[in-house]
Amino acid sequence: MPDVNFIVDGQKLTAPAGTLLIDACKSAGIEIPAFCYYPGLSLQAACRMCVVRIEKAPKLATACTTTVAEGMNVTTESPEIAQARKATLQLLLGNHPLDCPVCDAGGECELQDMTFKYGAADSFYTEPKNHREEQKWSPVVYFDRPRCILCYRCVRMCGEGMDVFALGIQNRGSSSVIAPNVPSQLASLLNAGADQAQLDCEQCGMCIDACPVGALTSGTYRYKTRPWEMNHVATVCTHCGDGCKTTLGVRSVSDGSEIVRGDNRDKSGMNGDFLCNKGRYAFDFTNNIERLTSPLVRQADGKLKPVSWDEALKFTGKKLRELRDTRGPQSIGVIGSNRTTNEENYLLQKFARTVLGTNNIDHHRTADFVTLANALQGTTGRFASQRNVENAQALLVIGGDPTNQAPLTAWNLRTNVRLNKARLYIANHEEIKLRRQAKDFIQVQQFGYGSLASYLAGNNAAAEGASIVAQADQLSNFRTAIQAEEKLIVLIGNEVRGGELANLIKALPNARFALMADYVNSRGASDMGLLPDALPGYQPLSGSALANEYTAPTAPGLDLLAMFDAATRGDLSALYVVGSNPIKRFGIDPFALKDTFFIVQDLFLTETAQIADVVFPAANLYEKAGSVTNSYGDLQLVSKAADKAGTRSDFELIVRLADHMGHDIKTLVPFGKGLRADMGQSRGAQSGEADRHAVWLMANNMEPKLSPFDPFAILDEIQRVVPGYDKLLRLQLLSGNDQHIAPASTGLVQIENRKDLVLPSSDTLFTSGSLTRYSPMLQDVQRHQETEVADHLAAD
């Protein structure tokens, strides 16, 4: 739209016609107070806080609903306006409990801020306040009616933003209340004992986040602390593969520091203010009392006993070395994690390949990234980023159910359709909820994705195998519409893999692709070479520069299942599992490992850890620094937020184990290069700089690369040897920005007839693999949802 010129508070401004005055002012650094206005949601004009004086207009106008016009002359602050805002505040406070000293929002409340600014401390209202008791609507959502200022942000957020519509408004005028979707009379039927209304919804907490006051509060945070008592650390959510940024509020406790809150109020990252239930609340597993805080070693009596770090490491290092030297490197297996950092994953495979000398390394794969990288060999610009989901004009989702498995992807798709009128096409074997936003939906046959790929490639005979649509032309119209899209973003669920995936990619030669994997660093685990048949960056085991540098075996190693087969045969002398629970996930018979020396690193005594010979207590993703790569290949920084005495990062544990095996760790971690280890004692310009750098690193919870435990020393190596990651920009990373990484376009490993080892974890909104059971909040929410009527999740 053409630009228009107008004046605000004497400043000449320009903005595209159609821009809301409140937004135009914000862009120019002029803040107009607003309660009901919320960017991205529909306009409400309910609060009158944003009133401004527009020249020649008869009365004050609301800046949140006025669009800028040529020649407009606006005043945003004047005694008249201040008086109007003050009167609005007095009306709001007339029925407000003024319990700021105990309110969760105290200190970061928009009503409090405005009252301070406009000084509406005195009230002319003598009527009794309209009190209502606080209500618990669900384990995560509580409602304090008296604090509510009826801005309706929550109602719009839930309906428009989440497409859940679980909140409504009842009664009218000053007795209006926000009401949840299960009224009290029904709730009491369903849930004997609860006489309060209940919320049957996605429990995302977006309504709480949008609430400008403390009317909606969360079960995990309420009455725990005050905003100014926390430190705030920006990092990445540890749950699904979408890569939401989150700001964790942490405070000191006797054994470290604990997380009390998660949100993304600064709207940085690919998720803006969005977080789903898991990202916002399921950090509580970190504070679980079942956390392991001491190494355990199995004793002669068959019991695991806590021992000192020194004892555990010495014992394990010695034993591992013996087994390697006596039974050979090929008798040892290593299984990595989907939730450890890129640096840890890289280090782990380097440990396997160079310290142990084996390619027997794998992880629980949740999407077929190897096929994706292979199928797109020789191309550029064909990998889609999460950013594309936010702003592309046309998108196709094949398989998967983002609403449940990749909530941010679903949020971005909905937002893109709502705000930018993006065209969304969906092909799925289930009637997934996102089809409500779709321009076109076709239902695929169960296991019909291969036929669909073939049909999209032009093979009309495949139509029947592809879809169960009734009308003859519906499928062909779908294909025509997709082929007419010049720039198409294709998101593929993890039920499509192998040859089907390759064919699908071939059928859409101009599209950009992304696979939806299940965990925070599923993509990173794959990219970093936790694979028996490929080095980091999907480079072949022989011939590449990296292969020469490693001098590891050139034959592929055992995959995850083959390792357990070998163990059953008695051919696996040792197994080292980092942050993974294969016994549970793959239904492995624990007896298989009876003759194997079994080392596990984890947070909890999982099914896998229970049968180990040595268990090391590990830190989780919220307790360490490094980087992770989401399903799309967007690389982001992970910062250390919480701290738990008695645990060590997986990085440190791997290094220490190598050290105790007698390995020269300088060849494992390239630390101590460049900087001299004089932390400020000596004089001179250079050391001063190193000094300041070190201080800065420490302040950001990163160790200077003087130590073998510094993940950034490994990031240097990743950047040097992993194609794709060579292009990463440090400043981008350290500023907390995402950057999109695509594997190299040539020289990748080519594997015929690969076994399909992908096992989708089918997590839902309220599960997160093995962590589910250790999150009291997730347990509570699951119980809550069981008793509800669940009509919002039904897709219509």
Place this chain on the structure above:
Amino acid sequence: MAVVPNTIFSPETAARFDKLASIYPVKRSALIPMLLYAQDEVGYVSDEVVAELAKRLDLLELDVRGVLSYYSMLRTKPAGKYNVQVCTNISCMLRGGFELLDHCKKTLGIGHKGVTPDGLFSLEEVECIGACCWAPAVQVNYDFHDDLTPAKMDAVLADYAAGRGKDVK
């Protein structure tokens, strides 16, 4: 059109609802008339009414409850056989509306929104019912009684109690 199987309404009302849902450009516009007709037939807006109307109009029950709670003429509990609505808005107030209300409270032994134990009468204080010219006015079900005094009110109530009053629904 979604004709609801196992409707809770009489065949005539159900047919009327089928039609109502089809005559507005936007289906949900039929909600308010439907709520009124449903209340007349069932006596109040029950949970079952909410559920069926939501289904008929493709709305969430929450939407129906939102509209339902907005209007004070719609009730979610049964009223008496004769619902006495006493106006105390300005014209009636000036001409004795409050005396009339107090008189009714005393005579019937119930307060605002109360129902007599025999279920015959219920009482409500309402805003202007559009009969200001003949204030003070009272509406019993859909029937108007105007220019009232406490004595005239007694006669009106006695007529209803004796089954002589019109039962207009």
